[in-house]
Amino acid sequence: MSRRLPSLRAAALSSLLSSSSTARTTPFFRALTTATTASSSSQAPPATASPARKPRPFIVARTPSNNLAVYQDARSGGTNKFTLIRKVGGDARALRQALLEELPFADGDVRLNPVTGHISVKGWHHKTIVNWLTAQGF
Numbered sequence: 701m702s703r704r705l706p707s708l709r710a711a712a713l714s715s716l717l718s719s720s721s722t723a724r725t726t727p728f729f730r731a732l733t734t735a736t737t738a739s740s741s742s743q744a745p746p747a748t749a750s751p752a753r754k755p756r757p758f759i760v761a762r763t764p765s766n767n768l769a770v771y772q773d774a775r776s777g778g779t780n781k782f783t784l785i786r787k788v789g790g791d792a793r794a795l796r797q798a799l800l801e802e803l804p805f806a807d808g809d810v811r812l813n814p815v816t817g818h819i820s821v822k823g824w825h826h827k828t829i830v831n832w833l834t835a836q837g838f
Contacts, residue, residue, distance in 0.1 A: 756798070758790040760838045768833050772824050783826055785819040792817045803832060 763769055769787035774780065788795055796812045796819055799805060809822040821829065 756790075756794070756836065758788060758792060758795040758798075760785065760795070760833055761787040761789060762838075763787070768830050768838065770826055770829050770833070772826050781822075781824050783821045783824055783829060785821070785829065786816075788817050788819060792819060795819060799829075799832075803828060 760768060760770075769785065771784045771786065773782055773784055775782075785795070792812055796810050799810050799819070799821070800807060803825075805821060805825075811820050812818075813820065
């Protein structure tokens with residue numbers, strides 16, 4: 701039986717190659733071209749979008765369950781409460797600065813862990829941070 705497999709594979713491969721070369725007469729990427737077939741004078745003007753936001757130098761990725769990586773945690777017997785922002789990509793310092801400028805946090809309340817890239821905010825601010833990140837487009 702093992703002697704028949706290579707011959708079957710070769711026969712199947714040759715029939716596949718011969719049929720595929722004659723079956724396709726149009727280019728494969730025809731649907732992906734950007735050329736227009738209509739006259740250019742009948743083009744609609746570009747849609748006016750809302751004022752374009754300046755791209756941020758950071759990104760906050762979502763978890764596999766499509767949630768933002770913002771977590772509340774309590775340490776030291778529940779007396780040390782903080783909110784942790786994980787999955788920060790790009791410039792984490794810029795995210796820290798944006799949090800300080802656009803949300804009512806004191807300078808000492810927002811810390812950046814330079815090793816992990818996580819940002820911790822003193823207190824429980826999960827909803828505030830998630831709403832702000834969602835408004836920013838993350």
